[in-house]
């Protein structure tokens with residue numbers, strides 16, 4: 001990973017760089033932004049409750065790209081059955097749900113804490129992937 005982003009949790013087991021995920025396990029990253037940005041803007045997924053007033057803010061658009069570890073396929077949405085489950089909630093039924101009160105996250109102590117969950121497992125897509133990259 002580049003040095004401006006740090007994985008806070010979950011931590012991989014010693015000597016490994018694969019983390020084991022469950023649908024309810026949150027990932028957290030700390031991001032250090034270049035000084036010209038006031039914060040980041042995340043997609044308004046199901047758990048994002050508020051749309052911030054971003055007028056006159058210089059925000060970095062934050063996106064996560066997920067690839068299958070085996071097939072290198074780019075996944076942009078949850079599988080059909082996870083979409084049915086997640087679709088009852090508000091927001092965009094996507095692969096990733098950001099756990100934040102607002103779609104704008106501002107730095108605290110110079111760092112931006114981003115937390116999210118994966119709503120769908122790699123094997124769900126049934127194309128041979130068991131891991132995400």
Ligand SMILES: [Zn+2]
Nearest residue numbers: 079082120124
């Ligand atoms: Zn799924």
